[in-house]
Amino acid sequence: MHKLRDQLKRPETLRVIVELEVRSPEDKDLEHLGDLGLDVERVVGNKVVGSIPAAKLEGLEADDSVRMVERSEKLGLH
């Protein structure tokens, strides 16, 4: 396997920001995200902040209700 990469600790759960196709998500939309494995933390407009098992990320990205998924990046102080 990938010896170098496997030396590093890889997170099992990823924090993500999800942009939905719908402008104003309803409860059923959020429930659907839950079914896809996303643990919803906060909804801001049609953006959803949450965490998801790394293994389920591809399924989330491929879902028709999802326009875009970004991993939560740690930013640096200026």
Next chain:
Amino acid sequence: MAKKKRVAKPAKKAAKRRTTKKKTPAKTRHVRSRRRTPESEAAPERSYLGKLDPMLRLGASRAKVEARFQTRAPEVPAAAERPEAVSGLSLGIQSLASRMSKVGAERLRKEDLVSVVVDCRAGESVRDRVDQWGGCGTRVSPSTVVARVPRTELESLARLSAVRYVEASTKLKLHSDLAHVSSGLVRAGVRTVAQTGAGVLVGVVDTGIDVSHPAFRSGGKTRIVNYLDQFTDQEFDAAKIDAGDAAGSTDTVGHGTHVAGIAAGNGGGSPNSSLRGVAPEADLAVVKSTLETADILTAIAHIFDIAKARNQPAVVNCSFGGHVGGHDGSTIIERTIDELSGPGRIVVVSAGNEGSDPIHAHGVVRGDGSTAGRWEAKFSLSPRTFQGESGPVELGILFLQVWHQREDRLKIRLRAPGGNVLDPPAEGSKEYDFGSFFVDASRQVHPYSGDTLVTFEVITLPQSQWLTNWTLVAEEDSPGSATVGAVHAWIRDGAEGRFTTGATFEYLIGMPATAYSAVTVASYATRNQWKSRDPQNPSIHLEALALEALSTFSSPGPTRDGDNKPEVAAPGEWLLAPLSKDALASELPLFTRVSGIEYASLRGTSMSAPYVTGSLALLLQKDGSLDWGEAKRRLIKSTRQDRHSGVCWNARWGYGKLDVERLLTIEPNA
């Protein structure tokens, strides 16, 4: 006999000296002769005076004159004509005293002691001599003595061979920070605008805040109306903060406290509250953030929710950033900022401190139609220690994002040090493992902009042959397949590696500063000296730093899609603002901590952004319904240019220097 001998011997010696003098070579005689002339007094005088701070020379000279010619004392203006606190002192000391606190000046008048900082070779002996003269000294380092010296002994002090330099201890200047003068907020010690930020909410997303700092308290109560700690998920309102409930949510970095103080500190804890922030009467809402984009997004929304509940206009400061994304405002967090901004809702972001970092490469890949255009940039990785599955492991890890426009069909690939060529798939990702290095290459069309993003995650062994000589190659799919041909590549962080060829020191404003609606702020210098708590460097003086010049670290624009960012430059290099009592020494070293008060001197676009945040709070006090578009228009219209900024807009200064006075007086339709 004995008496005769005692008389005779000196006579003989004197005769011998005279004889010797006659035999002395002419050159030596000449030197000795010069020492007897009036000019000869000047040489050693210059020598010791050169060791005295010019501020002290007047005092020393005056003391000497007064000691010799007591009758000339009336040269000093009559007491009635002099400032009361310093009457009875020589002119030099009056001048010195005018730079001291009232208490210090009073003591000076009574005891005629001068506060000095002495740079010397033997601190112990210098301190002892000062004590012998009736002064008092403290050796703060092997080469530094802080002392109060009788005025009449300043000359003696400077004459000591162990003394290299005697500097007047001026402490802080008792007027507003230099930044306020540069920005037009203060002239002749008086604020030029009536607005103080009252009724406006200043939001700070940062490392937290020292809620006990007097700069954030007024009338015995906190000015912080809401404090959210994203690490513990605790939220405190003003009542809870005053009850001490937020004491555990400390600012151990010190960054957030400083930033909040620049924007909205009221000067508490500084002499005569002289170190006020820009909007000293604004309310504060602070989020101690993890600085993950997911939490930042939540934090900004939270602050605007607080503002809505309080029916207040709000401006939120973001003094952080990163280099993941299209650098065109298309990341989710940037577009969320756009959506959250509106009438009475403005977000200010620092441009970044990567102005000198070779982390961006740019080229145009466009052939002549018969041959495919091609462009290359080389880069190297920096070895670092990571936490591995079985303990610390040293590796090179670099995250590279390459963007090109949707109009173009390009091949983007990597050439490894050994010559292997690594192609991303047409869509999705592909892994390459060569034992000594691993590469994850992926390609996607960005859902928002439609541009193509190729990402490489490179992991290598820490030996130099695997860390260096990597090449990014971009070429047309076929001759003429590029319409625009612009290729931009960013290394995520300068700590991961650097471009060794192809680097361009532009397009270095990261996200979320490239958000379309955000006000993006560059930095220039307004201070190069202060008194620090560092015993090794009690008087910081950065002589090479030109005041009013752009900070070399300030990240230049424009954005990848050509948006004119930064919009404005503000004071950001060495600003004095509140120091968190919990700031770790590893975060804010002694030299940054101002002597005698709980303030720190820091620099960065992190400091220039809150300066603009505070300024916009003043503007929102005047008109709470202003949206970001009109606020930007007025900012741009009111900027000033000088010989440092040159013609604006330009990629480093934006539209020029912030001018608060003009910003607050400019007509809406100007």
